[in-house]
Amino acid sequence: MQIEVLFFGSLKDITGEASLLLADAKDTDTVQEQLQKRYPALAAAKYFTALNKEMITANKTLREGDTVALMPPFSGG
Amino acid sequence: MEKLERYNRQMILPGFGTAAQEKLQAASVLVVGAGGLGCPVLQYLSAAGVGTIGIVDGDSVSLSNLHRQVLYRESDIGLNKAKSAAEHLQQLNSETEYKIYPYALMHANALDIIAAFDMVVDATDNFAARYTINDACVLLNKPFVYGAVSGYEGQLSFFNLPAAGENTITYRDLFPVPPAAHEIPNCAEAGVLGTLPGLIGTLQANEAIKYLTGIGELLHGRLLTIDLLTGKQFEMKLTASANKGPVTKEQFIETGDEIFCDTGEDIEEISIAEFLQMKEKENVFVLDVREKKEYPPIDFSDAQIPMSELKEQIYSLPEKEICIICHQGIRSIYAAQLIRNLRGLPVYSVRGGLTAYFNQQP
Numbered sequence: 001m002q003i004e005v006l007f008f009g010s011l012k013d014i015t016g017e018a019s020l021l022l023a024d025a026k027d028t029d030t031v032q033e034q035l036q037k038r039y040p041a042l043a044a045a046k047y048f049t050a051l052n053k054e055m056i057t058a059n060k061t062l063r064e065g066d067t068v069a070l071m072p073p074f075s076g077g
Numbered sequence: 078m079e080k081l082e083r084y085n086r087q088m089i090l091p092g093f094g095t096a097a098q099e100k101l102q103a104a105s106v107l108v109v110g111a112g113g114l115g116c117p118v119l120q121y122l123s124a125a126g127v128g129t130i131g132i133v134d135g136d137s138v139s140l141s142n143l144h145r146q147v148l149y150r151e152s153d154i155g156l157n158k159a160k161s162a163a164e165h166l167q168q169l170n171s172e173t174e175y176k177i178y179p180y181a182l183m184h185a186n187a188l189d190i191i192a193a194f195d196m197v198v199d200a201t202d203n204f205a206a207r208y209t210i211n212d213a214c215v216l217l218n219k220p221f222v223y224g225a226v227s228g229y230e231g232q233l234s235f236f237n238l239p240a241a242g243e244n245t246i247t248y249r250d251l252f253p254v255p256p257a258a259h260e261i262p263n264c265a266e267a268g269v270l271g272t273l274p275g276l277i278g279t280l281q282a283n284e285a286i287k288y289l290t291g292i293g294e295l296l297h298g299r300l301l302t303i304d305l306l307t308g309k310q311f312e313m314k315l316t317a318s319a320n321k322g323p324v325t326k327e328q329f330i331e332t333g334d335e336i337f338c339d340t341g342e343d344i345e346e347i348s349i350a351e352f353l354q355m356k357e358k359e360n361v362f363v364l365d366v367r368e369k370k371e372y373p374p375i376d377f378s379d380a381q382i383p384m385s386e387l388k389e390q391i392y393s394l395p396e397k398e399i400c401i402i403c404h405q406g407i408r409s410i411y412a413a414q415l416i417r418n419l420r421g422l423p424v425y426s427v428r429g430g431l432t433a434y435f436n437q438q439p
Contacts, residue, residue, distance in 0.1 A: 006311070008302055009227035036368060036385065040404070043368060043385040044411050046256050054314045055251075055300075069313065071302070073252050074225035074232050076267055077114040077202035077274060 003062050005031060006069040014041045029059040031068050047072040080172075084126050097290035098126060104289045105129035107194040109182050109210055111158040112136070113274030114200035114224050114281060116148040121282035122198075123166045127289070129174045130166070131194055134158040135181040145271035182206055183334050187213040188326055196288060197221035198281050205334055208255050211236065211248040212322040212329055220288060223248060224281040226269055229306045231277035234315070235284050235297040246298050246315045253320035273305050344413045346406070346428040349437045355400055355425070362397040366412040367404055367431075375402075375431065384408050391419050398423045406430035 006019045015035075025031045028049060036043045050069040051060050062068070081088070084098050104127050108118050111134040122130055138146070138153040138161055146158075153161045163175040178190055182201075191197055191213050199210045199221055207225070214221045214237050223234045236247050280301075287293040302311045323329040347355065355361050356377060365378040366387060382390050384403070399422050401409040406429045413424035427434070 008311070009230055012228070033370075037370070040368075040408070043383065044408060046252065048251055050313045053312065055316045057316060057318060069311070071251075071300070071313070072227075073204070073256060074227040074230070075202065075204050075207065076226040076269060077110055077112055077200055077224070 001025075001062070001064045003031070003064075003066045003068060005035065006067060008070065009072045009074050011042070011045060011047060011070050011072050014039050014045060025062055027059050027061050028056060028068060031062070035070075045072060080126075087125065092292050093290065097292060100290050101126045101286070102128045104196075105131070105194045106285055106289070107131040107133065107191060107197045108200055109133045109197060109206065110200035110202060111146075111148075111162045112142065112200065112202055113145040113226070113269065113271070114202075114278040115158075115198075116146045116162070117275050117278035118198050118200050118282045118285070119162055119166055120148055120169065121279060122285060123170045123173050125282075125286055126170065127173060127285075129176065129194075131176040131178060131190070132159040132162050133178040133180075133182050133190065134162070135179060145269060145274055147271070147275065182209055184209055184330055184332050188217065188329065191219055192217055194219070196285065198285055199223050199225075200278060200281065204255050207248060208322070209334070212332075215247055215249075215321055216323065216326055216329055222281045222284045222288075224274075224277045226273050226277055228267070229270065229273065230302060230304050231273050232300060232302040233277055233280050233284070233296060234300045235288065235295045238288075238295065238297040241297060244298070244317050246317055247321060249320040249322050250315060250318045251300070253318070270305065276303065276305070344410050344417070345425050346410070347400070347425045348428055349433050352400065352402070352425075352427045352434070355398075358398075360397050362395055362399050364394070364399055364401045364412070365403070366401055366408055371404060373431075378402065384412055387412055387415055388419075391416065394420060394422065396422065398425070400425045400427065402427040402434070403430045405432050 003022050003025055007015045012018055047070045049056055052067055087093055088098050106122055106127050108115050111132050136158050137155055138149045138158055140154055148162055148165050157179040159177045159179045163177050187209050197214055197219055201207055218239055220238050221236050223236050225232055237245055287295055298315050300313050300315055356363050363378045365381040366384045368383045399416055401412045403409040409426040413426045416422055417424050
């Protein structure tokens with residue numbers, strides 16, 4: 001199973017890329033764990049999560065082809 | 078007759094007409110921030126014929142503003158932005174009434190200023206002002222257009238739409254509490270290409286015009302993000318939550334105007350030798366802020382609270398001196414800042430973290 005993760009704003013400074021593919025993530029909590037292992041600085045970053053372009057506030061089961069987006073706060077103007 | 082000519086090209090649009098133009102003329106909009114976002118917002122709202130426009134900004138124009146704040150001229154350098162903007166806008170549309178607030182929006186003045194307007198445009202450049210606008214608008218039941226930029230990306234939404242009732246979305250639904258110092262990469266002035274706030278500000282003006290005239294579909298409940306490097310747009314659906322900020326006007330006014338730029342530079346870092354002495358003391362609490370699965374486990378900490386959970390568990394810490402350790406001594410500085418800011422306890426960060434510790438403890 002493959003899912004796509006998208007990073008926005010300042011999170012790209014941590015990951016160095018705008019998106020990546022994850023192979024073994026059964027739910028969105030697992031995505032967070034795997035990402036924090038790969039990018040420890042993510043643990044201290046603030047963001048909310050969206051699954052298939054819809055903001056989520058609890059853990060969600062993932063299916064093949066799902067897209068998870070991590071959105072940090074923007075403050076510039 | 079002059080009005081018919083001035084606004085002719087928007088009035089002949091299908092669905093706009095005299096009715097929409099009269100609504101703009103009768104409307105009042107408060108624009109908070111007359112910088113990169115605020116300039117296009119002010120220019121387009123003035124040009125479109127909004128009857129009353131309030132301008133809030135305590136800053137003055139500087140040379141480094143001119144590449145993106147295109148309302149100003151070299152001769153404006155050193156002048157207050159709200160005053161200077163109003164002068165230029167008066168020349169663009171003398172039929173609009175401009176109300177000038179040449180100072181920053183604070184908790185103490187926000188309710189009084191915002192109450193006089195139909196809606197607000199958040200064109201600010203910092204979190205403190207954004208939360209102030211959000212909370213004031215929620216208390217006063219005023220809608221506001223949100224816009225912000227980060228790097229080459231900008232985003233936009235319409236918040237606190239009164240007609241949405243219980244489903245209304247506010248900024249606190251996205252981010253319930255203002256970021257702590259460690260969650261903002263840095264507070265130094267970030268780089269920005271002039272066209273980005275130009276674009277986002279123009280879209281903010283567009284949302285305001287749609288709301289005031291009743292045309293089209295507002296971005297309420299949707300967050301639009303645009304990446305200027307790729308030209309890609311990403312839209313997501315937002316979810317309402319119970320996070321609505323201060324409940325009473327008294328609570329709001331009492332909220333301090335927090336300063337978010339805690340760089341952590343003055344956090345006391347201790348050496349491994351100092352740490353070894355400290356951890357034996359009765360009044361010292363050793364806190365490991367590594368994530369649960371990080372290797373190796375240690376037996377000399379009093380608690381392990383992963384950085385990602387620290388904010389939630391911050392009140393479980395005892396009233397002691399907190400000595401914080403992590404893998405390399407970077408996260409522990411952030412943790413120290415968080416504990417100092419939220420609990421006010423004495424904090425120490427172990428320099429070099431466990432990597433240094435194990436190097437000295439064969």
